Amino acid sequence: MKHCLVVDDSSVIRKVARRILEGQDFKISEAENGESALALCKQAMPDGILLDWNMPVMDGFDFLTALRSMPGGDAPKVVFCTTENDVSMITRAMRAGADEYVMKPFDSDIITSKFAEVGLL
């Protein structure tokens, strides 16, 4: 069973994402900010990360930059999932090491197709 970490400060988004990804046979962990997410990655590196951009304490961009410089941090497939839909923001996320990008709002088809696109399904 693949392991996905859902990082979002909204408990509603985490709940929706959990439901969609558990339906695809993922084991789910949750974090409400980048700092907690980094701590979880140090314990066990997930196969995939669904990542929000704007979060308190450490945002998604800083988390991704830190993750990619950690030992083993290049392994997880990272799907940014955020309301930031400006081309410059998307480009910035891809340059920082995101593998895919989902603009909110999303549905299960979109999440599933993006996870398939990065080879997690």
Place this chain on the structure above:
Amino acid sequence: MTPAQFAFLTEFLKQRSGIAIGEDKRYLVEARLAPLARMRGLASLGDLIEGVRKGLDVDLGDAVIEAMTTNETFFFRDGSPFQALSEVMLPKLIAARSAERRLRIWSAACSTGQEPYSIAMTLDQHAAALAGWTIEIVATDLSAEVIAKAKAGLFTQFEVQRGLPIRVMLANFTQDGDKWRISEALRRRVHFRTLNLLRDFSALGRFDVVFCRNVLIYFDVATKRDVLARTARQTAEDGYLVLGAAESLASLGVPYLPVPARPGLFARVPSAANAPSRFGAAVA
């Protein structure tokens, strides 16, 4: 909606669009047409059908057909047809057409344009091999409304995310307010027009590849056979037909044979050929 009104409607839909609606699809009629009746200020679905029957409003029949047409689509829908285009059809056709350097592809029920634009993006992956070629993508649909949307090439955020990897999206779309506009280069490569598959389409000319996915499932066997027989006449003898992955041509007696391990892909059987042996050669 009385049984007589339902009977009139099913016959009307079959004659005008080929859509076969059985008694088991009564719920679909109600779900699709009740909002249209309300929009037109009519008291009931029965009134809507009476309006069509009496022909008082010439647009009403078209509106009913549009509402009953399924326009579910997204970019690179199902993946495998575009993989087959890239890995099977194009290599074969590029080799076979190296002298004339011309390819024609028909998206026969293109809905809001995602399929023909996906075809155009797939062709882009073969840009080097196709440099200097004349490529024509013809995209048709019964509904004028969806053709207008397809031509505009403007998609919601939701639509561009369904099936399009982000890098492909960024390479081919620009942001336009809260929507995404397909590149002018892609838009100009596709020629859109309205077309009813029940009517003569021989004027479209001959195609190397015909995409006709998830359309024939709405037709009865006789209509399906007729549309496919006429499609075969418009398909080059070494060309291809792409149907939905679950669609079958078994027992229809049309000159196409399935390509092994490629769900939904069929190779045209040349007219005077011994089908199985020539088919083997065609897909080798």
